[in-house]
Amino acid sequence: MSRNYKFHNQEFPYFVTFTVVQWIDVFTRIEYKHILVESLKYCIKNKGLKLYAWIIMSNHVHLIIGTTDKPMQDILRDIKRHTSKTIIKAIKENLQESRRDWLLWFFERAGWKNPSNEYYQFWQAGSHPIELFGVKMIDQKLDYLHNNPVAAGWVDKPEHFLYSSAKDYAGDKGLIDIELMF
Template sequence: MPRRARKKSRSGIYHVIVRGANRQEIFHKEEDRLRFLETLKRYKIENDIEVLAWCLMDNHVHLLLKEKDKTISDLMKRLGISYASYYNWIYGTNGHLFQDRFKSENVETNGYLATVVRYIHMNPVKAGLVRGPEEYVWSSCSNYYGKRSYPVDLLTSSLVFALFSPEKEKAQMLIKEFHERQCDDKCLSAWGEKRVRLRDEEARGEIMEVLGDLEIPQVKSLPGRERDEVLKRVKKIEGLSQRQAARILGVSVYLVNRA
């Protein structure tokens, strides 16, 4: 069955989510995130797309994009192919890195635009990675708080600032207040449901159940093929991240991801 065409946003603005296939992590180190952002910057210039916000999580990415003559689909296709090629080359993998095509929702009112910006920036806070959204270096939040983040010139902030005040410094203050307000924003989510992350103690118990008679310290010493089969079963544990599994089992994230 052919894919249904995306409904065009009246404002040209879209909240976009890119997800790792089978929830796999798509970033393992700082260089991966830098590469993704640099690639996004290159293609946003070539496609004349404005990036209004972003947040890079371990296994998915939130982007807020405004298209002009060219569509966001052109940008996302080139971005996906380029980053997947880099990833497969660096980690010696093959196959699909991303889950299907990207998800998107139309952002057509000023009120919802402000809400989506906050929702994107609050992702790492809700995940328990930081206490305040500006502390997370892999989002555009610090730009809106009056600080600079890498890469320079990726963000187009004027449209969002204008929602709060024509004066930039006042807009920054009001955006910060808006972000810190008690909220329960309901926007497009990466996986369609809330996924509870296991605490390490809970994760160990779940892993031990999967291992059966095998002890956790023995996993890293198993022959390659046998170890990979064990890691495949471990990866299916709901609420267990690949990084967490690697830490508990004493193996590299690369081995867990590749299995």
């Protein structure tokens, strides 16, 4: 693994991304997004996660994070492990999920290819952490993260997208209690 994609300094915030295998659009369903939201809330309360910014797109997640307790790589590992198992279970139980059989087949197939998995693989390996040092770099990542749904054509303004911290940075209250960077 490249030295560039590791957490080297737990004192700095990091920009991380995790992606559904093969970029499958899973987060088009509200219930799957809420599993991720609840997991982030849990890690803030119980694992020392400092969440500065976040967004859930249809097939990937961007976060700007820090820590007050456990190492960031351990927190992310736990988030990915918990959400993958919980989302797979939700897909299995969701009789309204028109893609249920296909999704489960695909995640099972991806799991067979990775000996680290018990059965299914939901997330791609890695989170590509980028250490954020300096205001310019933080601004760039905040802009990029919050403007994702605008670039996708889903909303006109970042703060109109419910599943992100853009509302918080616009002075309103979002779904998750975050720590503003500025």
